[in-house]
Amino acid sequence: MTVTGPFGGGRQAGGTPRLPTPPTGWPIGSYATYGEAQQAVDFLAESEFSVGDVTIVGIDLMLVERVIGRLTWGRVLATGAVSGAWFGLFAGLLLGLFVNRGFALQLLTGLVLGVLSGLMFAAIGFSMSRGRRDFSSASQLVAGRYDVLCQPRTAERGRELLAKLALGSQK
Known part of the structure; x- marks a missing residue:
């Protein structure tokens, strides 16, 4: 028996940690985009394909940091x-629930x-940065492309279904 977490981690029955493993299957x-790969898997699911055999793999990963704006004392203090x-x-x-009056x-x-x-805490943190990072940003992990892999036993049928999807979207 294997206990897994939401990110594929977890421990095997013997208590040893599972190590990350590369994906298997045929492309x-x-x-x-991830949205297109997700749409393809949705199409497979709607076609009653065994999506348990399918894996979406991001290739050529990159960390993208989008700058949202400049940090000012006003913005830092307001957020804090x-x-x-x-x-x-x-x-x-919580205190009000446990105190009777x-x-x-x-x-x-x-x-x-x-x-x-x-x-x-916001003022201390911002003053300690000493102007080295006076902007706020949001980071995102994205891939250059997304491959849909499938186990060999059902790969041919998966390719046929995705070819139908591609032909249908070109109309």
Whole structure:
């Protein structure tokens, strides 16, 4: 018996960790975007194909960092205050549930302390960067192409179905 996690990790029954393994199977399609590869697998599923034999593999991986904007003291402090407020409300809610008196006071205390601590931690973090990273960004792992692989026992049928999909999309 193998226990797996959401990312294919986990441990085998003997307790040894599973090591990452390369994908297996024959290529039955290649696509420029993940959405196209996902659409191909959806088409296979709708055609009652055994999609348990299918794997989508990203080839030529790259990390793309999209710059969102410049970080200013105002933006940093506002983000810290909002982040702290959420945590403070949660802490105040928990405190209010377990203390018999003053639910609103507990909630307000949590909110104020959360905002203050969020402001403090954001200010300390930003000041320690000393202008080395004055922008915010979002990172994404993308591939140059996405191959759809299939186990050999059903690969030929998969290729035929994906050829029908390609012919249908060219019309």
